[in-house]
Amino acid sequence: GRKVLIVYAHQEPKSLNGSLKSVAVEELSKQGCSVTVSDLYAMQFEPRATKNDIVDCLHNSEEFNYGLEAWEAYKRGGLSNDLIEEQKKVQDGDLLIFQFPLYWFSMPAIMKGWMDRVLVQGFAHEFPNCYDSGLLKNKLALFSFTTGGSKEMYAKGGISGDIRYLLWPMQHGIMHFCGVKVLAPHICFAPEYASEEERKEMLIAWAQRLKTLWNEEPINCSPEWYFK
Amino acid sequence: GRKVLIVYAHQEPKSLNGSLKSVAVEELSKQGCSVTVSDLYAMQFEPRATKNDIVDCLHNSEEFNYGLEAWEAYKRGGLSNDLIEEQKKVQDGDLLIFQFPLYWFSMPAIMKGWMDRVLVQGFAHEFPNCYDSGLLKNKLALFSFTTGGSKEMYAKGGISGDIRYLLWPMQHGIMHFCGVKVLAPHICFAPEYASEEERKEMLIAWAQRLKTLWNEEPINCSPEWYFK
Numbered sequence: 001g002r003k004v005l006i007v008y009a010h011q012e013p014k015s016l017n018g019s020l021k022s023v024a025v026e027e028l029s030k031q032g033c034s035v036t037v038s039d040l041y042a043m044q045f046e047p048r049a050t051k052n053d054i055v056d057c058l059h060n061s062e063e064f065n066y067g068l069e070a071w072e073a074y075k076r077g078g079l080s081n082d083l084i085e086e087q088k089k090v091q092d093g094d095l096l097i098f099q100f101p102l103y104w105f106s107m108p109a110i111m112k113g114w115m116d117r118v119l120v121q122g123f124a125h126e127f128p129n130c131y132d133s134g135l136l137k138n139k140l141a142l143f144s145f146t147t148g149g150s151k152e153m154y155a156k157g158g159i160s161g162d163i164r165y166l167l168w169p170m171q172h173g174i175m176h177f178c179g180v181k182v183l184a185p186h187i188c189f190a191p192e193y194a195s196e197e198e199r200k201e202m203l204i205a206w207a208q209r210l211k212t213l214w215n216e217e218p219i220n221c222s223p224e225w226y227f228k
Numbered sequence: 229g230r231k232v233l234i235v236y237a238h239q240e241p242k243s244l245n246g247s248l249k250s251v252a253v254e255e256l257s258k259q260g261c262s263v264t265v266s267d268l269y270a271m272q273f274e275p276r277a278t279k280n281d282i283v284d285c286l287h288n289s290e291e292f293n294y295g296l297e298a299w300e301a302y303k304r305g306g307l308s309n310d311l312i313e314e315q316k317k318v319q320d321g322d323l324l325i326f327q328f329p330l331y332w333f334s335m336p337a338i339m340k341g342w343m344d345r346v347l348v349q350g351f352a353h354e355f356p357n358c359y360d361s362g363l364l365k366n367k368l369a370l371f372s373f374t375t376g377g378s379k380e381m382y383a384k385g386g387i388s389g390d391i392r393y394l395l396w397p398m399q400h401g402i403m404h405f406c407g408v409k410v411l412a413p414h415i416c417f418a419p420e421y422a423s424e425e426e427r428k429e430m431l432i433a434w435a436q437r438l439k440t441l442w443n444e445e446p447i448n449c450s451p452e453w454y455f456k
């Protein structure tokens with residue numbers, strides 16, 4: 001069975017994001033996948049990249065450089081336990097699903113902190129092993145999120161611009177950089193302005209997509225996909 | 229005298245980011261500006277958007293909706309003190325400078341949390357008062373940051389794509405959305421691979437730019453600037 005890690009960032013289990021997460025757990029489990037959820041708010045996941053992430057002594061205590069210290073700590077097994085646990089989940093996963101409400105054209109800070117702290121050099125990338133040869137190659141990622149704005153606002157020529165513009169840093173800058181192949185995003189536009197019926201349809205559509213997810217081809221994660 | 233707020237996110241005062249921040253404080257003070265710094269790591273600024281941000285009772289305690297609760301709390305003066313203080317600094321500022329190292333094609337989580345929590349509806353925007361009529365109009369913003377990758381990697385056709393692609397969510401999606409006019413970004417490429425001499429030149433160039441900053445015209449914050 002395939003292994004799936006769902007990194008989930010919503011404060012409220014009753015939210016649409018909470019339901020989308022539950023639908024994914026249910027549908028993927030039904031398929032025989034083993035599903036793990038990192039429920040970031042419930043875990044009170046720490047988003048700040050600080051000295052606390054390095055449990056033994058620093059490589060250079062005179063001038064703290066987070067990226068270098070985390071890299072060195074990774075190599076000698078000196079990262080904090082919460083990071084080691086998340087890295088194990090990532091390592092085990094065939095597919096990473098990120099489920100969140102869009103905050104300011106991006107993911108909520110708690111999830112950005114997961115990216116900042118978990119995907120350290122040596123573990124997820126190590127020059128020149130980045131992009132197609134990133135250390136997490138052979139994995140898939142999928143960004144599933146809800147928006148405040150409508151589909152029209154996020155259309156090409158809409159006031160907020162093509163939704164693909166804002167996917168570039170997340171899909172290309174993070175996942176592709178680590179070698180992860182990216183499936184098409186799953187977007188629920190403006191659920192707060194949708195009827196109960198329409199919200200139900202959003203859940204059904206997600207479950208439906210997950211049924212044939214393993215047959216999907218990744219997107220071509222290059223500027224053409226985003227900005228053409 | 230003009231008022232400047234510098235929102236600064238680096239763990240190490242001796243870093244280039246720390247020096248860039250100090251250079252800005254010095255140069256702008258010399259001009260007669262009053263400068264305030266929010267040193268996010270030193271403040272141990274909370275990046276997570278949770279119920280703790282609403283100090284009195286919730287509008288809907290059955291189903292927690294952060295955006296709605298923060299909006300309601302703002303209107304009745306019920307936001308947590310750290311947010312009220314940051315909002316005062318923003319309100320007073322003519323210019324907001326964001327100084328940070330680029331983490332994953334974006335700002336570090338601690339700064340993203342500042343955006344998520346401080347720029348609440350009612351304070352920074354309130355439909356239809358967004359984009360050119362956002363509630364923070366008549367203010368300026370400037371993103372000043374360092375990168376890991378080189379200028380060549382962030383060129384059009386480079387492996388990481390035009391650096392402007394990743395500025396879209398920050399400059400357009402956040403600042404422009406709130407009505408803030410955006411000055412050209414200030415970017416120091418790959419200081420970790422630069423000589424001591426080159427790093428000094430980076431500081432001088434920043435001080436130099438600040439001397440005539442108030443004469444600069446904002447960029448045209450539309451898709452053409454980013455993706456042409």
